[in-house]
Amino acid sequence: MSTLPFEGGASPAVDVHAHILLPALQQLVSDADPEGFGAQQALEVRRNGPESMAASGRMIKERWPQLTDLDRRLADMDAQGVDVQLVSPSPSHFYYFAGEELSLQLAMAANQAVREFVDRAPERLNGLGLVPLQHPALMVEALEHAVLECGLLGVEIGSFAATPGDPERSTVELSDPRLEPLWTRAEELGALVFLHPFGCSLDERLDRFYLANTVSQPAENAVALSHLIFSGVLDRHPGLKVLAAHGGGYLPTSLGRSDHAWKVRPEAHGCAQPPSSYLKKLYFDSLVHDPAQLRALVAAAGPEQVLLGSDYPFDMGSDSPADEVRAASLPADDAAKVLAGNAAALGITPASILTARPTA
Template sequence: MSTGPAENPTVDVHAHILLPALQQLVAGADPEGFGAQQALEVRRNGPQSMAASGKMIKERWPQLTDLDRRLADMDAQGVDVQLVSPSPSHFYYFAGEELALQVARAANHAVREFVDSAPERLNGLGLVPLQHPALLVEALEHAVLECGLLGVEIGSFAGTPEDPERSTVELSDPRLEPFWSRAEELGALVFLHPFGCSLDERLDRFYLANTVSQPAENAVALSHLIFSGVLDRHPDLLVLAAHGGGYLPTTLGRSDHAWRVRPEAHGCAQPPSSYLKKLYFDSLVHSPAELRALVAAAGPEQVLLGSDYPFDMGSENPVAEVAEARLPAWDEARVLASNAAALGITPAAIPATPRTA
């Protein structure tokens, strides 16, 4: 059983909290936009998955909101520290500028308050309004400099408030350059976590809206970062991809071939597969063989423990699942602890490199 921070604490970098007050804020301020998003989720997921997800959230409400339950679960898992982030359902990328900034600031404060309830076991990530590139730096600085969080969580794309279903803001969008620059300067972690998928009704049964869409969205979003040269222009940018980076890390042969033969795919300086060494991935791939493949493709120094706590598509025993991959002992230690330490992911009570303006 874990007893708190150790000399080399085991760190779970992918764990969520639910912020009911944030949902109430958005539903009250923009009921039309909120209702449209709810309808979109029904269309994307289908009635069977929506019913199952509603039951799951109700059952796991204590884990999403109660600190004591969370700490007990961490102890049972052998996790010393969680890096908590808001549930991606709180992105609210349909919100207009004023509400979007209000949402980001409220989320940042709420995460900070939750972290402060157990700073020896927790640290946190905030939110930024990806749908409004001009507001990203302000929201990032609020999260990191004012609230003392380690970075922010973003989705794989964002629409505009006028057309939230259309992916008008990709991670390759030139308007995001100031955000990438500032995140790099601050040493802020950018946690890429998809929510929703532009394939919509094609995935509305069999829970394909999660099992297929999230790995696909990760692959698309990371490809935008790679092929557009974002990682060339910002070599010290810290991007952590949820769910092991989805379909991308172990299927880059085709991307490398396109980079060699297609001029429009030659926007990055090196073959796409080489950028795996510039990205970080959580361990949540649900298969020992796939985790070994991820570590082999990206390198053991690029993979960190992740559980997606406490959702049903996460892992209730993330440390044990890493052990099942039978990695070399030093590589396993990196995934569980030392990679997080190298990135400055510490409990809030033990701050790493100070964030400066």
């Protein structure tokens, strides 16, 4: 088990859900595939609606320094009482519309960019890379590049991927048999797979009132995790480390109906145990925005399965993630696990204390 380098001082805090923006990556994809990039931008406008797109544009402009400037990030971490961030690319960089050659180029460019960012403050940061979910046959190569070549702790994926050239059609779900090599290799490497939805197939039904985020993110988490559970992925890969953003969305505290379906419906019986039992095999960040809901998440999944997350620096994140965990009034031992202990158990440490990169 890895240990954190700041034991003995104040209670440590490890934020496992924090993002960086990679402008060079956006430039690369817009230059290489302007038609695909334009279509993806148009889809986002349709899904979010003009009011939310305008508000998000202003938010990104205001928070550009937090997304790109290391010194500002470190100052914010100090103000928040966060010792370590596990940084991942903004989900806007998934670019699941890209073709095979471009998608692998983008994933490797993102992996290298995250590595370079982490290396500027390895005592405070570690990182996750990307894999092209829309091209399952390329995912192991991208995963190995992230973990073995770039020394990152794992990869970030979305809740589904669309067909290249047809971004409205969801064709790769997390239950897809073509993903089996990814789960196998991630389990072998001990790599973390961070599930972070971006976009929702409900499209215009959510294009007002910011429902494209407030409803779609929890719904997409619930759908994607249900695909993992009901398809038996977690039975076949018991050592797989999947961390779900936003507290796993609607799933963790709403599994009674899933358990009932598992009992009475043969097509819902693809997993060996009742769906609720798999909460103990998954990990969730703490970003649920409500003390009672955080207590419910910890009660449902167990205190060993929940890790501190902020979604830094987006406006739907938390500016005081550690304080929000403490505000939930969890037992002291449970709060310590959420703040840093569970991260240590998963090997989420500052990059500087990892003496060697994986070679498996």
